[in-house]
């Protein structure tokens with residue numbers, strides 16, 4: 001098909017897919033690949049397909065499938081079709097295999113593992129690249145060896161011997177591989193099960209995929225897949241291979257860098273919209289824009305702006321992006337997201353104005369976890385006895401207690417608003433001829449057990465008069 005992704009024009013015929021192997025969690029690299037495929041489909045008003053490549057029975061687990069679905073749902077990367085499971089498509093693969101055998105684009109190979117090993121040995125000894133020598137490849141006028149009794153054959157793809165495979169990679173530009181470099185790939189095992197590259201080809205064909213966007217660890221598979229698609233008479237998709245993500249140390253991003261599952265970022269208090277924004281910038285750009293909405297991403301996404309070079313994971317920048325989205329969030333929304341985190345800390349949100357607390361704290365928070373930690377000032381039990389003795393000794397001096405007593409006396413009769421509390425503090429300072437710290441810090445220590453808090457007038461107003469006075473009277 002003609003797929004001019006360079007114009008901003010829509011192309012509803014676009015069909016992309018995300019095709020994870022369920023052998024682990026949805027990790028950052030996978031999530032980014034999914035995001036690019038999703039954004040490309042959405043940009044064009046096309047279709048985004050989810051396909052679970054679960055043919056590796058030893059490594060695929062239902063838990064991993066669920067983890068991938070959870071990760072996609074958290075990031076709101078909704079698919080339009082699927083999930084399709086390769087294990088449920090075995091009949092279809094066998095049907096296509098049979099067709100290829102009948103058409104002569106695939107053939108049975110009866111070489112034993114020992115024979116193949118000997119083939120490789122010979123090649124090595126002669127300084128050639130180890131490759132299948134074509135023993136069972138049918139050629140006009142060639143006599144094939146007798147079929148060894150009782151031996152189950154593999155099926156090989158009859159790869160063209162001459163010429164090149166060329167594609168114009170959406171990310172890397174033109175790539176050419178000589179067919180001489182490619183072996184006659186095994187597409188079915190002796191037990192008849194299809195191999196990885198073959199399933200991908202049949203699926204991309206059947207699912208009408210027009211654009212394959214995937215990690216560049218798959219570049220080597222592409223010429224093989226193109227040859228098989230061509231043998232099937234299929235329309236070729238376009239391919240775009242995105243470079244990997246590097247860790248902050250320049251090594252390939254791995255568990256060592258704390259990159260396990262995207263859901264771990266949920267646990268750690270990152271917002272999905274921040275994650276989407278940050279992941280999009282790992283290998284894609286729109287001018288100098290660092291912050292953009294999901295809608296803008298969809299509007300702007302094109303493959304020309306995908307970077308040819310590897311992107312580097314930068315936790316500080318992720319925190320910066322997350323802090324931005326936290327600041328932008330509505331207070332009630334933040335309260336809803338932080339409440340369960342407070343509960344996990346043993347805090348209580350009944351009777352506190354959590355949205356107002358969020359309004360106070362969100363200016364400085366990088367994660368929802370930090371917000372929950374900070375909110376415990378208002379939602380946790382207060383135990384005066386837990387205040388560090390050195391804080392008491394330094395700040396709750398007799399002089400300080402006299403000022404606090406004055407403040408507490410008047411505090412019973414003012415209107416309990418941040419403004420009125422601030423006014424009372426000012427009046428108390430004036431009366432005693434002291435500066436702000438002489439009241440502000442003793443107040444913090446007496447009421448919160450800490451010398452540092454957000455603005456103390458705001459803290460007092462949010463704590464409520466009752467708690468404040470009880471704590472002041474206690475000291």
Ligand code: GLU
Nearest residue numbers: 019020021053200214218
């Ligand atoms: N299942 C492959 C993987 O998880 C992706 C295959 C593809 O995108 O073509 O790496």
